[in-house]
Amino acid sequence: MTDESLEGLDGTWSDESEWAEFDEAAAEGDEAPPKPQPVLAVVGRPNVGKSTLVNRLLGRREAVVQDTPGVTRDRVAYDALWNGRRFTVVDTGGWEPDAKGLQSAVAAQAEMAMHTADAIVLVVDAKVGATATEEAVARVLRRSKRPVIVVANKVDDERGVADVHSLWSLGLGEPMPVSGLHGRGSGDLLDKVLEALPETPREVFGATGGPRRVALVGKPNVGKSSLLNKLTGEDRSVVHDVAGTTVDPVDSLVELDGQVWRFVDTAGLRKRVKTASGTEYYASLRTKAAIEAAEVAIVLVDGSEPISEQDLRVITMVVESGRALVLAYNKWDKVDEDRRHQLEKEIDRELVRVRWAERVNVSALTGRSVAKLAPQLRTALDSWDTRISTGRLNGWLNELVAAYPPPARGGRQPKIMFATQAQTRPPTIVLFTTGFLEAGYRRFLERKFRETFGFVGSPVRISVRVRERKAKGKR
Incomplete structure (x- = not known):
C-alpha cells in the first residue's frame, strides 16, 4: 500500500x-438486485457507426469510438433509459460472413448477441447502401424470429434521405434515416425500439441475491479473456494471440461453486491513463471505471514470466481504488520447479505491500484450480465488509x-x-x-x-x- x-x-x-x-x-448494505431488462443488440458490418449510434441511444459516451474499423471486438452491454423504461443495449463487433482469424471470433460474438437479444438494430451506412454483407446479415436476421429495425446511419441532412429507400430490398421493413453523429432521428428510433422490445426479457439470468461484482484485470495477453471463457463455458470474450484484443469491459454472469458472480473482463493496461492515447486511452478509462464499479478484483499475473512493472501498476490501481484483491497466477501449466522458486522470490521482493492478498495458481487453458477462485473471492469480500x-x-x-x-x-x-x-x-x-x-x-x-x-x-x-x-x- x-x-x-x-x-x-x-x-x-x-x-x-x-x-x-x-x-x-x-x-453499507448490498444493493438490491436489478430487475431483468429487455436486451437490444446493435449489429452491422465494421465501421458503419454502431458504437457512435450506441452512444447516441445512451445519451452519454460509453462505447469506444474511433475512425479505425474494428475497434469494438466483444459484445458489450450498457444500461439505457428512454421515456421511463430501462433496457440493455449490446454493442457488437463488425459482422463479416466470410471473416477469418480474429474477425471470425468477432463475427461469432455478433451472432451470439443476435440470438440472445429481444430486438435487433441493423446499422447500415446510408452513403454506401446495402452490400453483400448486409444481404447476408438480413438472411440470418429473417430467420432469428426477433423484431428487427433497419437503421440507415450517417444521414446527416435531407440530401441523404433519398439513399435510404434502397434498403427496403433487405426485406426487414421500413428503414429509418438516422445520424448517430448529430442525433438526427434518434428520438424516433428510440420510440420504435420501445415498441419492439417486450416488457420483460425472453431469457432471464440471475440469482436469488445480487451477484457480487468481480473485475478481471491485468496486463495485455495475460489470459483474462481465456479465463472468463473457461469460467462461463462459452466463448464469451474474443481470444486471440494479438495483445489488446479486449477494448471494452465485458460483463458475464458466472456460476462458480454454487454462487452467481458478475465478472467483468477488461482491457489490458499498457500505460498510465494520462499517457495513453486513442483507443488505448478510452480502454484505460473503461478499465479504471470497471475496477471502481467492482467490489473485488482478480489481478491476473503471468506466472511463467517475471513480475513486470505493468503487473505492479495494475495491482496498485486496485489497492488505491480500495477494492478487495485476489492475485491469480495464470499459465501455471507452463511453470516448472525452477520458475516456482524464482516466482516466490519475486513475490517476496516486489509484492511486499500486498502480502495480505489472496493467491491462487490457475491455468485458463486447462482449467487448473479455477474452482478455487470462489473461496478466495468470498474470503476477500468478507474482510472487505468486516x-x-x-x-x-x-x-x-x-x-x-x-x-x-x-x-x-x-x-x-x-x-x-x-x-x-x-x-x-x-x-x-x-x-x-x-x-x-x-x-x-x-x-x-x-x-x-x-x-x-x-x-x-x-x-x-x-x-x-x-x-x-x-x-x-x-x-
Missing part, C-alpha cells in the same frame, strides 16, 4: 465528541501502544487518544492523536492489526486526525 493511500482522512480534531460521529458509521467495534479496537490498540509507543517527532511523542473504524469497503481506521504518526509506524499498526483481526484479501486504510492546539489566552 502506498503512503498516499494512508492519508485519505487525515486532518485535525478539536473535540472527542467526534468519536460518536465515527462510531455511528455502519457498513467492521470491528470501537471498544474492541481500542482495547487492542491500548495494549499495542503500551508495548510499542509511536516514535517521537520534533522532541515530542504523539499520543493516540482513541480509534474507531470509520467505514468498511474498504475498512478504514481513524486514529485521533496529539501529533503526527510517521508512515512507518502506520504500516506497523496495519501489520499488527491484520495479525489480530485478519482482513485477508482486503486493503486496510489507517488515517490520522491530529488534535488542534488551543491558543492560550492572555491574562
Whole structure:
C-alpha cells in the first residue's frame, strides 16, 4: 500500500465528541438486485457507426469510438433509459460472413448477441447502401424470429434521405434515416425500439441475491479473456494471440461453486491513463471505471514470466481504488520447479505491500484450480465488509501502544487518544492523536492489526486526525 493511500482522512480534531460521529458509521448494505431488462443488440458490418449510434441511444459516451474499423471486438452491454423504461443495449463487433482469424471470433460474438437479444438494430451506412454483407446479415436476421429495425446511419441532412429507400430490398421493413453523429432521428428510433422490445426479457439470468461484482484485470495477453471463457463455458470474450484484443469491459454472469458472480473482463493496461492515447486511452478509462464499479478484483499475473512493472501498476490501481484483491497466477501449466522458486522470490521482493492478498495458481487453458477462485473471492469480500467495534479496537490498540509507543517527532511523542473504524469497503481506521504518526509506524499498526483481526484479501486504510492546539489566552 502506498503512503498516499494512508492519508485519505487525515486532518485535525478539536473535540472527542467526534468519536460518536465515527462510531455511528455502519457498513453499507448490498444493493438490491436489478430487475431483468429487455436486451437490444446493435449489429452491422465494421465501421458503419454502431458504437457512435450506441452512444447516441445512451445519451452519454460509453462505447469506444474511433475512425479505425474494428475497434469494438466483444459484445458489450450498457444500461439505457428512454421515456421511463430501462433496457440493455449490446454493442457488437463488425459482422463479416466470410471473416477469418480474429474477425471470425468477432463475427461469432455478433451472432451470439443476435440470438440472445429481444430486438435487433441493423446499422447500415446510408452513403454506401446495402452490400453483400448486409444481404447476408438480413438472411440470418429473417430467420432469428426477433423484431428487427433497419437503421440507415450517417444521414446527416435531407440530401441523404433519398439513399435510404434502397434498403427496403433487405426485406426487414421500413428503414429509418438516422445520424448517430448529430442525433438526427434518434428520438424516433428510440420510440420504435420501445415498441419492439417486450416488457420483460425472453431469457432471464440471475440469482436469488445480487451477484457480487468481480473485475478481471491485468496486463495485455495475460489470459483474462481465456479465463472468463473457461469460467462461463462459452466463448464469451474474443481470444486471440494479438495483445489488446479486449477494448471494452465485458460483463458475464458466472456460476462458480454454487454462487452467481458478475465478472467483468477488461482491457489490458499498457500505460498510465494520462499517457495513453486513442483507443488505448478510452480502454484505460473503461478499465479504471470497471475496477471502481467492482467490489473485488482478480489481478491476473503471468506466472511463467517475471513480475513486470505493468503487473505492479495494475495491482496498485486496485489497492488505491480500495477494492478487495485476489492475485491469480495464470499459465501455471507452463511453470516448472525452477520458475516456482524464482516466482516466490519475486513475490517476496516486489509484492511486499500486498502480502495480505489472496493467491491462487490457475491455468485458463486447462482449467487448473479455477474452482478455487470462489473461496478466495468470498474470503476477500468478507474482510472487505468486516467492521470491528470501537471498544474492541481500542482495547487492542491500548495494549499495542503500551508495548510499542509511536516514535517521537520534533522532541515530542504523539499520543493516540482513541480509534474507531470509520467505514468498511474498504475498512478504514481513524486514529485521533496529539501529533503526527510517521508512515512507518502506520504500516506497523496495519501489520499488527491484520495479525489480530485478519482482513485477508482486503486493503486496510489507517488515517490520522491530529488534535488542534488551543491558543492560550492572555491574562
